[in-house]
Amino acid sequence: MKRFGPTTALDGAGISIAEGETHALVGRNGAGKSTLVSILTGLQRPDEGEVRFSGEPAPALGDRDAWRQRVACVYQKSTIIPALTVAENLFLNRQTEGRLINWRALRARARELLDTYEVDVDPQALAGDLGVEQRQLVEIARALSFGARFIILDEPTARLDGPAIERLFDRMRALRRQGVTMMYISHHLDEVYEICQSVTVFRDARHIMTAPVADLPHDELVDAMTGEATAAYQARARTPREAVVLAASGLSLAGRYQDVELSVRSGEVVGLAGSGSSGKVSLAETLVGLRRADTGAVTVNGRAVRPGDVPAALAAGLGFVPEDRHHQGFVPLLSVAENGTMSIAHKLGRLGAVSPARRRARAVRMIQDLDIKTEGPDQPVGDLSGGNAQKVVFARALADDPDALVVINPTAGVDVKAKQALLGAVEDAADRGAGAVLVSDELDDLRICDRVLVMFHGRVVKDVPRGWSDHELVAVMEGIEE
Template identity: 70%
Template sequence: MTGHEQGAGAVVGVAPAAEARGVSKRYGATVALDSAGLVVRAGETHALVGRNGAGKSTLVSILTGLQRPDSGEISFDGAPAPAPADRDAWRQRVACVYQKSTIIPALTVAENLFLNRQAGRGLIDWRGLRRRAADLLGGYGVDVDPAAPAGSLSVEQRQLVEIARALSFGARFIILDEPTAQLDAAAIDRLFGRMRELRAAGVTFLFISHHLQEVYEVCQAVTVLRDARHILTQPVATISRDELVAAMTGDTGPALTAGADRPPVPRTAPVVLDLAGLRLAGHYQDIDLSVRAGELVGVIGSASSGKVTLAETVAGLRRADAGTVTIAGGTPKPGSVPAALDAGLGYLPQDRHREGLVPLLSVAENATLPIADRLGPAGIVAPARQRAAAERMIRTYDIKTDGPHQPVNGLSGGNAQKVVLARALANEPRVLVLVSPTAGVDVRSKASLLGAVAGAATGGTGVLVVSDELDDLRSCDRVLVMFHGRIVRELPRGWTDAELVAAVEGVEQP
């Protein structure tokens, strides 16, 4: 019997376990939350869903007191949230079990449960501490040895210990942030069973997941955020999967379809990127993927899917535990960026500021880094040749700048991203790997960037686009969906927004 079939379970007529009213939060020019709201009724498991960037993480940071909202109010059980500095009071009202565990591996389970809360003065009563831990774990049905090193626990056990620790502070509102991302099917079933038991005992959950099937399995109500706004809150039993996906995607306006009318890549085109049997523990496994010359292949998945780590492996930033990466017929040294570049790879990283640019260098210096050896004799860069090459790139990619001499840290986000792309293409790579190529840029810059990518594919470059932005993927010949480190589905060109998002969120469509 699914969660919503069991009835709402919420306590009617009492104040909500947690409520956010009119919450807004900005980070510079970025609006993370725009008058968003959330009402979680006492005694229910309430899902919070939305695509990456919808505002979920920001709302959680505010609900747990880690961030102050710019405006709006937070309350628990009808009372205003504690002062930001009163961490003990926050712990008594709310706790979050994050996808990345906060358990300290070098300490025992008992030490983690009662960190900074050892009873008495002077010497610690270790036997008494372990006895208290055993009583606490036993009270919540957690079968873990209090004396065991926390680092020896499974992911499932660490989560249950964190839930028990939260409840020991007195909190009865627990936020679970993608708790199933690293669990197998049997462990997920056990977690859901324990959640139902705790809910029956009066614990309220806010459940965040990128797998919508789980929402229907364990939740009674669901809230959707989209573009930093609250879209809907509704009983799970009254909303279909298609309606839920539609609420998450919304009307995204005119699609950016540069290159979507490219002719199909012939099956006789040579394979320029081949991944065979790739595995990296904790990130991805059994990855077999190929890209032909002139082909655009997209990869999409949740934050825990392993897609970015896979791209970093292709680029030589990480080394796989098993499998091979073949670029343009050659197998570069694993875990070596220079080897990948020499093999014919162009790479646009996820974080252009930290990984893609040298901020104090000029546009010309950044854009021409891969071809510096061609700009003068004996490895000496001739300023005139560097300037001429940079000016060609500025024209080709429509980079808005004062000139090649301008420091790259003075550019807008979109133009800075164009510099990174220009550099990736400067060496005429056989393979181009892009991670979130249009993140944080305006619509016009997006169109320009995607046009350049499509142009590279038309010219014969094989392109792998790793992104959550649907517009980044519309011109792809096919899109691969990753989930829990595996490729689980392939969609050919012509997919709809609802179809692709449903595939990412694990929803079976008729």
């Protein structure tokens, strides 16, 4: 049992994980998963109940070293410090047992640790220069270096592409053969069936069920998570208009993409698909000014947008949902109202002053339109679940009724119901006449698109109309056919 004021975060919930197994914990945002993780890692004390490791009671809350020797956690939000080297990150606060740091010995210890867990990374490399996959593997190695044989992986695939996910799963299987026990948290149920032996479902802060994965039909698992039968999201039929609202011509950015031509009509949703190295995210970020192309131009409603200028892109009529909501999407200590209306603050008052009443009224409407689960407009966004925080990011993108919308991985790390709401918001914008570019690693997200542009090694290789099969799209994404 765990309460935060009037809110019950866990209600008699628990989990039991057998030694040496990979055990999934699933549930909708707000089900209690994050609270359980904070208790299992000694960051929170339960109001009732206890935590045991191998039958022994958990250490005292203040004994951090003892907790690290029993359990390690790799969070969805990276804890790697970009300005430090890999070796420094691996042994942060453990660089030396004396007064001075022996840098050669530190790098040797780091190399030995990385070799033990088959992580092919240079210990002297700056962590900020690593890719998402490499940073994640460094975090896993660091977590295990404390001696823990139980590791929690929180949404580890949220920002990985297909080949990187398979490499992560290979590493997890190898760790399991070495006797490491894992709790795997994910919203991707296909991953649960691929990598886990058992699954526990939380719903509304309660334990609903625990079962062997092999004996649990997919529909029953979804029903347990939602409390009802949940159908797959049904994309709407649309007829895009003739007017082009967003276009790119001759866009090239060295090392990212080359010679991209793009045209999005009013009422049309265009998907961008490809592997992590395809250039799709960089292209989307160029459209909204986060990146500046070496050549080419972006236009909104026929008017050129100043390259590499986000305010200019927003003023031209673009709405944007970034790839990483934690780092780019919201300010956690600011309220739902402040985050949601940030892009239209200049319209909510006079002479540079924002009217609190007008801001609050707009926020209330946003909360209703997107069904944001919150205590109210004044609640800090950092206190919301992942799905509801993402809805706030969407609310800001839609606040000024944009003519075009650019959305990157909108459903990463959110539950089934939140996915439906977020994809519905994209389609609502298209129904009102906006054009949309939807970048996603999720094939189910791309089903709402009228067509999908597939990128491979920085080039658009195919324009795939609605009605594609998974095999067809994946084959093009992996360069098997064009």
